[in-house]
Amino acid sequence: MYGYVRPVKAELKVREFEQFRGVYCGLCHELARRYGFAARFFVNYDFTFLAMILAGKERAESCPKRCVAHPLRPVQCCGSCDGLQTAADMTVVLGWWKLADSAADGRGLRALGWKALCRAMKGAYQKAAARRPDFAASVEENLTALRALEAARCPSVDETADKFALILRSVARGEPDGTRRRVLEELFYHLGRIVYILDAADDLAEDIKSGAYNPLMYRFTPAEGKLSQEDERTLRSSLQLSHNALAGAWALLDEGPYSGILSNTIYLGLPAAAQAVFAGTWRAPARLHRERSYL
Amino acid sequence: MNDPYSVLGVSPQATDDEVKKAYRDLARKYHPDNYHDNPLADLASEKMKEINEAYDAITKSREKGGSAGGGYSYGYGGSAYQAQNAGQSQSAGRSQYIQIRNLINANNLAQAEAMLNAIATHDAEWYYLMGSVYWRKGWMDQAGQFFRTAATMDPTNIEYRNAVQYMNQGGQAYRPTGGGDMMGGDMACNMCQNLICADCCCEMMGGNLIPCIGCR
Numbered sequence: 001m002y003g004y005v006r007p008v009k010a011e012l013k014v015r016e017f018e019q020f021r022g023v024y025c026g027l028c029h030e031l032a033r034r035y036g037f038a039a040r041f042f043v044n045y046d047f048t049f050l051a052m053i054l055a056g057k058e059r060a061e062s063c064p065k066r067c068v069a070h071p072l073r074p075v076q077c078c079g080s081c082d083g084l085q086t087a088a089d090m091t092v093v094l095g096w097w098k099l100a101d102s103a104a105d106g107r108g109l110r111a112l113g114w115k116a117l118c119r120a121m122k123g124a125y126q127k128a129a130a131r132r133p134d135f136a137a138s139v140e141e142n143l144t145a146l147r148a149l150e151a152a153r154c155p156s157v158d159e160t161a162d163k164f165a166l167i168l169r170s171v172a173r174g175e176p177d178g179t180r181r182r183v184l185e186e187l188f189y190h191l192g193r194i195v196y197i198l199d200a201a202d203d204l205a206e207d208i209k210s211g212a213y214n215p216l217m218y219r220f221t222p223a224e225g226k227l228s229q230e231d232e233r234t235l236r237s238s239l240q241l242s243h244n245a246l247a248g249a250w251a252l253l254d255e256g257p258y259s260g261i262l263s264n265t266i267y268l269g270l271p272a273a274a275q276a277v278f279a280g281t282w283r284a285p286a287r288l289h290r291e292r293s294y295l
Numbered sequence: 296m297n298d299p300y301s302v303l304g305v306s307p308q309a310t311d312d313e314v315k316k317a318y319r320d321l322a323r324k325y326h327p328d329n330y331h332d333n334p335l336a337d338l339a340s341e342k343m344k345e346i347n348e349a350y351d352a353i354t355k356s357r358e359k360g361g362s363a364g365g366g367y368s369y370g371y372g373g374s375a376y377q378a379q380n381a382g383q384s385q386s387a388g389r390s391q392y393i394q395i396r397n398l399i400n401a402n403n404l405a406q407a408e409a410m411l412n413a414i415a416t417h418d419a420e421w422y423y424l425m426g427s428v429y430w431r432k433g434w435m436d437q438a439g440q441f442f443r444t445a446a447t448m449d450p451t452n453i454e455y456r457n458a459v460q461y462m463n464q465g466g467q468a469y470r471p472t473g474g475g476d477m478m479g480g481d482m483a484c485n486m487c488q489n490l491i492c493a494d495c496c497c498e499m500m501g502g503n504l505i506p507c508i509g510c511r
Contacts, residue, residue, distance in 0.1 A: 158434035165433065179338065186335055189433055194477075219436070237465045238435040239477040244468035245333065245433065251324050251469050252338050263471070271475030278479060 004198050004273040005191065006045040007264040016260050018076060022062050023258070024048045026078030029065060030088040033080070035124040042095035046195070047087045049265055050171060052258035053184070055083030059257050089128045090171060093136050096125035097143055105212075138170035155218035157235070161196040168192030180253070187249035190242040194270060197239055201227075202277045232278060239274060246270075299349035311357065318350040324469045331467065332430060334402060392420055399427050419449035426458065438462070 007020060027048055031039040060081035064074035078084060099121060103114035129136035146163040154160055168191055172184035200216050205225030207214035216222065220231040227235065250266050276282040300307050303317040325343045330336040391410065398407035408428050414421055426441030439462045446455040461467075465478050 156437065158429070158437045162432075162434065183335060183338065193433060233478075234439065235436070236478050237463060238439060240465035241435040241462065242433065243477045244329075244466045247468040247470060248330055248333055248339070249335060251329075252335060252342065267470055267474035271477055274477045275475070275479055 002195055002199050003045050004195055004270065004277075005049045005265060006269050006273075007261050008268040008272050011264055011268055012261065016264070019078075019258065020048070020261050022076050022078040023052055023084070025065065025067070025070075025075045026060075026062075026080075026084055027051055027087055027091070028067065029077055030080055030084045031091060034085070034088055035092055035127065038120065039092055039124050042091045044091065044095075047091040047094075049262070050090070050188075051083045051087030052256075052262055053083075053187070053253075054086050054171070055081060055256060055258065056180075057256045058083055060084065086132070086171075086174065089132045090135055092121075092124050092128035093132060093139055094167070096121050096128075097139055101143070132174075134173050135170055138173075139167050142167045150213045153213060153218055154215060157197060157200070157215045157219045157238075160215045161193045161200075164196040165189045165192035168195075183249050183252050187246055187253065190246040190249070193242045194239055194246070194274075197235070197242075198274060198277050201235065202282055236274070236278065243270060297345070297349070299352040302345055302349035303353070314350070314353055318346065321346045326469070328467055329469045331461070332427070334431065388414060392424065395424050399424065399431060402431065404428050404431050419445045419452065419455060422448065423452075423455050423458065435462075 007016075009017065012020065024043065024045070028040050028043040031043055058081050060083075061079040062076045063079055065077040066072075066074045096118070099114060099118045103111055103118045105111075106114050142163040146160060149160050149163065166189070168188040169185050171188050172181050175181040175184055200214055203212075204214055204216050204222060204227070206212075208217060208222065208225050216227065216235070220227055220235070222228070222231070247266060250262070254263070273282065300309070303314060303321065305314055305317045309317070322343070325339045325346065327336065327340060327343065330339040333339070391414070395407050395410050398404075398410070407424070411421060411425050411428065422441045423445035426438045426445060429435075429441060430438035439459075442455060442458040442462060446452070446459045449455060465476065470476065
């Protein structure tokens with residue numbers, strides 16, 4: 001997805017860091033196991049977070065594994081478990097739709113590249129969608145609705161964010177325990193809302209330049225690619241309220257072997273991401289580098 | 296009932312102080328103020344009840360040892376809606392507004408929204424209730440806009456003003472010590488001040504925004 005949902009590394013215990021890397025690598029291996037080598041490219045931090053939440057109290061065996069990124073020294077990987085399998089399926093579904101989106105948005109050679117990728121991954125997508133029909137249906141429905149809002153240049157941040165939030169909310173749909181599902185739905189909804197709004201804030205300057213749709217352009221009156229101080233305050237206090245709801249849901253859930261990492265991500269990681277996005281340092285040239293050097 | 300010690304997450308050998316600290320930490324986490332108008336408020340208050348009962352059970356069983364009781368008594372009087380129903384919405388359709396408030400309280404947002412949309416004249420109360428519907432839906436930005444409109448149309452209404460202030464200061468939630476927020480710091484310092492200020496205003500009106508600030 002976007003990579004905003006990740007723990008602050010410096011605040012993790014060494015044990016937690018190894019656990020986190022184990023889940024990330026475990027998700028990558030799970031993707032390869034279920035959908036073939038190419039599906040590994042869909043692996044991301046956001047779904048690593050979802051895998052850890054979905055795992056709940058489940059504690060999977062870990063075992064050392066080698067891969068292309070770690071050819072010499074094997075990494076202790078989290079073994080296959082329910083949370084990881086669900087996360088892998090959903091990663092492929094959402095990842096494929098993102099590719100399809102890029103293919104539809106892009107121009108020239110780039111679009112051709114996306115289209116080729118899209119076609120190459122179609123088989124994996126169909127397999128994943130068959131395994132998670134509810135989730136796939138929700139992604140399709142809400143992304144279609146989001147496209148329509150974009151085309152209509154919707155001036156409401158809430159309404160556009162709602163569509164993406166609903167996609168994440170449907171991640172919880174398979175949870176059998178009713179109470180836990182309620183809590184997860186609330187947690188995921190606000191997580192999705194925060195991610196969507198952070199992404200919009202992050203893309204604002206670029207979208208203004210390229211003329212692409214961005215809800216913040218229509219909701220506020222940005223000047224020189226930036227929100228005014230007042231507008232930024234308004235936007236951030238609305239983010240804060242979602243973060244409150246997220247924290248409230250997490251407090252009711254706080255459990256399982258990944259509790260420390262998840263708390264770090266929620267209480268420190270998301271605020272740090274917001275801080276970086278609004279300071280304009282998130283998409284510094286170091287972005288790619290940071291992606292690689294994080295683990 | 297579950298073992299009171301495991302509810303508080305301490306061992307039966309823990310000292311009175313350790314028990315009290317564990318209790319206070321949990322009470323801070325599940326405090327009703329953190330679930331103000333939150334769709335999960337019922338789960339938090341269940342949790343709070345469980346914690347209170349566990350603490351009471353432990354203090355009672357240790358009473359001979361002379362440990363102090365004194366748990367929090369929150370007296371959570373329902374949400375703000377019920378609390379201020381009286382004397383509200385003098386304008387046309389008052390009973391309708393009360394009905395809508397009840398729908399919002401029952402989390403029946405679709406019907407509340409439909410009823411609001413059927414009302415032709417939009418007064419301050421209409422904007423406030425519409426803001427409440429958006430708030431419950433998680434549409435925080437629009438909720439803020441509607442609350443602000445309500446407060447501008449009727450600046451004397453303390454409920455509307457409190458809603459705006461609550462939003463502006465970024466609400467309230469449990470975060471562990473050192474936890475960050477999404478506001479970026481510059482406003483966080485004012486938060487306590489604003490809250491205490493709002494509490495004073497509230498208390499003059501007979502309400503109480505922060506019932507237990509004295510206990511902390």
